[in-house]
Amino acid sequence: MELSEDGEVWIITDEETGVTTEGETREHALEMLDDAVAAYNGEAGRPPTDEELRELGIDPEENTSGELPDVLK
Template structure:
């Protein structure tokens, strides 16, 4: 596996970008956040947004009123002690 260094020292701002089945896949190595897009630019834009969400730099929790408007009971909107599904790990 390749490693990345800058001036001989490892760095944390590394991304990987590849094409798979007509989609561009972008992965932030530090966080493990991965996105896709129909173009390289779209995949990278999606990655920027997803990493910002992951780090809590943008976005917010929905309000109970917003959940109810979508037909979701806020009391049922918890994972509790359950493990998240594999797709979310």
């Protein structure tokens, strides 16, 4: 783990996979790395919550197809 040259972000690399992420804090960089390694390993993410859909301007009650909107694919 290292702090970027400009001291703005933390950069972290998973040695096993070679996946690298960054975050504004050490904790954020580690959280981002967990997500990135899971994606690298093909682990499916969780479905978005209704609140997360609303933040993207999607009304969950109007999504009657049961499919994720294009923005979430």
